[in-house]
Amino acid sequence: MSGGDLVLWVLLPYVSLTVFVMGHIWRYRHDQFGWTSRSTQLLEDRLLRWGNPLFHYGAFAAIGGHVLGILIPASLVQSIGISETAYHVISVSAGTVAWVAVIAGLLILAYRRVMVPRVRVTTTRVDVVTFGVLFVVIALGIWETFGINLLQGGYDYRATVAVWFRGIFTFQPHTSLMMSAPLIFQLHAVTAWFLFALWPFSRLVHAWSIPLTFLGRAQILYRSSVPTSGSRRAP
Secondary structure, eight states: OOHHHHIIIIIHHHHHHHHHHHHHHHHHHHOGGGOSOOOOTTTOOHHHHHHHHHHHHHHHHHHHHHIIIIISOHHHHHHTTOOHHHHHHHHHHHHHHHHHHHHHHHHHHHHHHHHOHHHHTTOOHHHHHHHHHHHHHHHHHHIIIIIIIITSOOOOGGGTHHHHHHHHHTTOOOHHHHHTSOHHHHHHHHHHHHHHHHGGGSGGGGGGOOOTTTTTSOOOOOOOSSOOGGGSOOO
């Protein structure tokens, strides 16, 4: 194992996870008012209505696919009756729908950021970097789904990439597994770690702002500053 392999498949994951955790703690303690998506809905609504649901629902589906394919061992999936063939069909079909939705949503949101002047002026450098990294991660994921799993007959990443990834959390990362993986899977893993490190300092932190108290909170009352005819006093 070379020094570069050690950096990519051992050092980078642990540095990224450390920044991910500590960055969220720092952000929460020092920037709670910025712990939002900084919504620009009031500045432009038409494009947002299309891009936002496509991106978020596609991302949720993609994350679910990663949980099933990476975090859950293949033996456990097979034990509940899902064969390798069935898993491959589900992975390709569901993955295709998820990636199409997420890339379409991201393209709409990026177009909105660039072409709508009122939204463009609210865009920060971190937003630009976040969009760029997301594009790379998603493009590599699409390449894996279409180019490898669909057109080339597939690659058993659950026997290599998934085992290496789970080994990170048990402090036993099997670097040889990633060294033998196709280049596209290696690039996807590396860019994903950069995304994790960037996460705490971007708008992505709003993913953890689950509105648990939304349904039980008091309603907001709006009163006009202009008196209506019914509210005027008689002379």
